[in-house]
Amino acid sequence: xxxxxxxxxxxxxxxxxxxxxxxxxxxxxxxxxxxxxxxxxxxxxxxxxxxxxxxxxxxxxxxxxxxxxxxxxxxxxxxxxxxxxxxxxxxxxxxxxxxxxxxxxxxxxxxxxxxxxxxxxxxxxxxxxxxxxxxxxxxxxxxxxxxxxxxxxxxxxxxxxxxxxxxxxxxxxxxxxxxxxxxxxxxxxxxxxxxxxxxxxxxxxxxxxxxxxxxxxxxxxxxxxxxxxxxxx
Amino acid sequence: xxxxxxxxxxxxxxxxxxxxxxxxxxxxxxxxxxxxxxxxxxxxxxxxxxxxxxxxxxxxxxxxxxxxxxxxxxxxxxxxxxxxxxxxxxxxxxxxxxxxxxxxxxxxxxxxxxxxxxxxxxxxxxxxxxxxxxxxxxxxxxxxxxxxxxxxxxxxxxxxxxxxxxxxxxxxxxxxxxxxxxxxxxxxxxxxxxxxxxxxxxxxxxxxxxxxxxxxxxxxxxxxxxxxxxxxx
Amino acid sequence: xxxxxxxxxxxxxxxxxxxxxxxxxxxxxxxxxxxxxxxxxxxxxxxxxxxxxxxxxxxxxxxxxxxxxxxxxxxxxxxxxxxxxxxxxxxxxxxxxxxxxxxxxxxxxxxxxxxxxxxxxxxxxxxxxxxxxxxxxxxxxxxxxxxxxxxxxxxxxxxxxxxxxxxxxxxxxxxxxxxxxxxxxxxxxxxxxxxxxxxxxxxxxxxxxxxxxxxxxxxxxxxxxxxxxxxxx
Amino acid sequence: xxxxxxxxxxxxxxxxxxxxxxxxxxxxxxxxxxxxxxxxxxxxxxxxxxxxxxxxxxxxxxxxxxxxxxxxxxxxxxxxxxxxxxxxxxxxxxxxxxxxxxxxxxxxxxxxxxxxxxxxxxxxxxxxxxxxxxxxxxxxxxxxxxxxxxxxxxxxxxxxxxxxxxxxxxxxxxxxxxxxxxxxxxxxxxxxxxxxxxxxxxxxxxxxxxxxxxxxxxxxxxxxxxxxxxxxx
Numbered sequence: 001x002x003x004x005x006x007x008x009x010x011x012x013x014x015x016x017x018x019x020x021x022x023x024x025x026x027x028x029x030x031x032x033x034x035x036x037x038x039x040x041x042x043x044x045x046x047x048x049x050x051x052x053x054x055x056x057x058x059x060x061x062x063x064x065x066x067x068x069x070x071x072x073x074x075x076x077x078x079x080x081x082x083x084x085x086x087x088x089x090x091x092x093x094x095x096x097x098x099x100x101x102x103x104x105x106x107x108x109x110x111x112x113x114x115x116x117x118x119x120x121x122x123x124x125x126x127x128x129x130x131x132x133x134x135x136x137x138x139x140x141x142x143x144x145x146x147x148x149x150x151x152x153x154x155x156x157x158x159x160x161x162x163x164x165x166x167x168x169x170x171x172x173x174x175x176x177x178x179x180x181x182x183x184x185x186x187x188x189x190x191x192x193x194x195x196x197x198x199x200x201x202x203x204x205x206x207x208x209x210x211x212x213x214x215x216x217x218x219x220x221x222x223x224x225x226x227x228x229x230x231x232x233x
Numbered sequence: 234x235x236x237x238x239x240x241x242x243x244x245x246x247x248x249x250x251x252x253x254x255x256x257x258x259x260x261x262x263x264x265x266x267x268x269x270x271x272x273x274x275x276x277x278x279x280x281x282x283x284x285x286x287x288x289x290x291x292x293x294x295x296x297x298x299x300x301x302x303x304x305x306x307x308x309x310x311x312x313x314x315x316x317x318x319x320x321x322x323x324x325x326x327x328x329x330x331x332x333x334x335x336x337x338x339x340x341x342x343x344x345x346x347x348x349x350x351x352x353x354x355x356x357x358x359x360x361x362x363x364x365x366x367x368x369x370x371x372x373x374x375x376x377x378x379x380x381x382x383x384x385x386x387x388x389x390x391x392x393x394x395x396x397x398x399x400x401x402x403x404x405x406x407x408x409x410x411x412x413x414x415x416x417x418x419x420x421x422x423x424x425x426x427x428x429x430x431x432x433x434x435x436x437x438x439x440x441x442x443x444x445x446x447x448x449x450x451x452x453x454x455x456x457x458x459x460x461x462x463x464x465x466x
Numbered sequence: 467x468x469x470x471x472x473x474x475x476x477x478x479x480x481x482x483x484x485x486x487x488x489x490x491x492x493x494x495x496x497x498x499x500x501x502x503x504x505x506x507x508x509x510x511x512x513x514x515x516x517x518x519x520x521x522x523x524x525x526x527x528x529x530x531x532x533x534x535x536x537x538x539x540x541x542x543x544x545x546x547x548x549x550x551x552x553x554x555x556x557x558x559x560x561x562x563x564x565x566x567x568x569x570x571x572x573x574x575x576x577x578x579x580x581x582x583x584x585x586x587x588x589x590x591x592x593x594x595x596x597x598x599x600x601x602x603x604x605x606x607x608x609x610x611x612x613x614x615x616x617x618x619x620x621x622x623x624x625x626x627x628x629x630x631x632x633x634x635x636x637x638x639x640x641x642x643x644x645x646x647x648x649x650x651x652x653x654x655x656x657x658x659x660x661x662x663x664x665x666x667x668x669x670x671x672x673x674x675x676x677x678x679x680x681x682x683x684x685x686x687x688x689x690x691x692x693x694x695x696x697x698x699x
Numbered sequence: 700x701x702x703x704x705x706x707x708x709x710x711x712x713x714x715x716x717x718x719x720x721x722x723x724x725x726x727x728x729x730x731x732x733x734x735x736x737x738x739x740x741x742x743x744x745x746x747x748x749x750x751x752x753x754x755x756x757x758x759x760x761x762x763x764x765x766x767x768x769x770x771x772x773x774x775x776x777x778x779x780x781x782x783x784x785x786x787x788x789x790x791x792x793x794x795x796x797x798x799x800x801x802x803x804x805x806x807x808x809x810x811x812x813x814x815x816x817x818x819x820x821x822x823x824x825x826x827x828x829x830x831x832x833x834x835x836x837x838x839x840x841x842x843x844x845x846x847x848x849x850x851x852x853x854x855x856x857x858x859x860x861x862x863x864x865x866x867x868x869x870x871x872x873x874x875x876x877x878x879x880x881x882x883x884x885x886x887x888x889x890x891x892x893x894x895x896x897x898x899x900x901x902x903x904x905x906x907x908x909x910x911x912x913x914x915x916x917x918x919x920x921x922x923x924x925x926x927x928x929x930x931x932x
Contacts, residue, residue, distance in 0.1 A: 108437025204807025341670025574903025
């Protein structure tokens, strides 16, 4: 298989895994993955059922959002993916879903506060919410402006430390080193959102002590991480 | 297969898919589909388990609600389906369920407000609730009057833009271009209701900006829709 | 198969179906069924996993609660089943679970109010809660007294119109014409409890209009019921 | 199979069963089991997916936390398991998860009150929460200090009567006579937490009468227990 064929297979699998992880209803979600030379990315076609997807259905798109290969229309959210790949050079995969609990926070326009170590294991602080788009931003180039507003929100935030965002009134985006890694962060964000929702219902509003938060994030993602198995030599 | 046999197979499948989508408990739900000449519709028999349904069990009913073919009694909700087909000429399928979150709103007699783009992708504004029937309307022709009250509620509402309703104290009905399309709207309504329920629990009562709502609905359903794949030539 | 062997097979299947309907965790639930001559009933053995149950493991018990056949200990709740069979001559099956939403109401010691037609289709009014047992009633013959307190609560209530109860601080019992019928009422009670829980969270406290409640219950269970298929001649 | 091989197979199965019981997301959970001579325990390797686990992947660890056999790194929570085995001589298995409802209580830093008999059947009173660790306790030997703080919390509590704990801001630990028994208590704790969460939402704050609590716990775990089947002779 060529590198592009391999990427299509990976991205197809990550899209199908959205269903296995219970993150999507109908066709409300899409995953993309960046080529290793960072010149293009591969994304789900728009409005196609997950169980019907094959690698050949995936659409290859340049960094500026133009389709470069594929017979189907790419996801309607393609300009958002393109913005994120251009703005965040360290990422290689993006997962967008309407997973229920993360979407509840997006709809309530509340960030997801860090209420426990599960959150700290994946996100180094609260998961932020974007501002709403203006009427002008919606009237022309809506999807492109949605990407721009996410990048604006991350002005001083490290997108590797906080690998996801809530788009106000819409739903979450998560990202990672590749398509599978972005899916993993989407799974983590949904579980974290669900537990935050239920913790708030119990009156639990105390955010995790900053020194515990830092410890959990660093033992898994820091320079001297010791979670999991050491990388192969 | 004759057109009627094809329709029975489609409607049977849509009824069985109620279970796959987690929309029904016991036998609490039914789907119907209209014939292409709009002279009759096919509906689930009353009180039969979904896993036991075969296309031959489906009942064909005239637009006035009289059974025209089939050895089983049709769904007890048949007069409601008949009312909707007579009043809404653009629809070709109807799905009735007691799906839990939509039913919670119906029982609370609250419309489902549009709190996000997921809602806007499927329903062009809040999902309305009917008024309760009067004692007289319940005493004679209860099911017929339930259909009449839904149609009354849609006086100035476009049933294509808002393809569903909550019957006060009862449960939701959704509709669409055919049986499968009505099921899709029933799935969407339940997911939207669940997310609205959880958003309200977070104190999120801000409805979606009208210009974002319109954009999302039009990019999927408007004259210049660009969601999904273009229709085959 | 002898009538008793048939009854054991039916009761075994109903116990295994508790899992399929998502009503039980670990071994927290049991179903029994009465013999057609009403001299004995068959019940699940205590503490045995559902997937390991075979009809031969079922225990036959006389109406006074004494084991009459079977090598395993019967369910610890056997005296409660015996009380209900003795007090409610119209019933032929009993299902006890700790299904989550019904148990939440039992723990909150709140009856399940009739908030919609789903409830009315199965229960003719609110599902009642027992009083707590006294220290003396717990100290001697605890299980027997639990049965007695349920029967006391039904003093003026028709157990056919209201086929279930919440034991205060404990969990629900449901019953019906046979083991499968009691399971169906347990499934309905859990779905009703879940929807009532979510309706109350929306501020929905309006109980269903009595004339709608009566209509729904009678069209399914009354002398002139027209829900479902007519009985075979 | 040698005793150690048998133990590895048991512990591997208990880890895989975390998924079957719906207790884990991604790799957020681990189960261990103690050798019959209490000299070492076997635990899941860190960060490995459950579906990929085989008995040979399990890691054997001495009571002081040093690895004595296995090619993979043990769970990052190994020092916590080691503390519990050293401090609680009656236990032989430990299950740690981030199961959602128990974690909500841990994040809200609220004990799980005993609101019903389901709780009493497994835990003889409220399930306690630890204190938060200090900055110094986090800075050096964080995992070791987490174990120490659990043991500190159980100063005057019998860990057999209360086979589990909530670590503040983190998640639950449960234990039992062996790996499978600890998993059973983790399943029970999650179900109890879910029902407590929903009971509190209904305004149900009345804890179970102490004499009913004692009765339920003793009929299942006391010297004259009569729940389940008698032990084989």
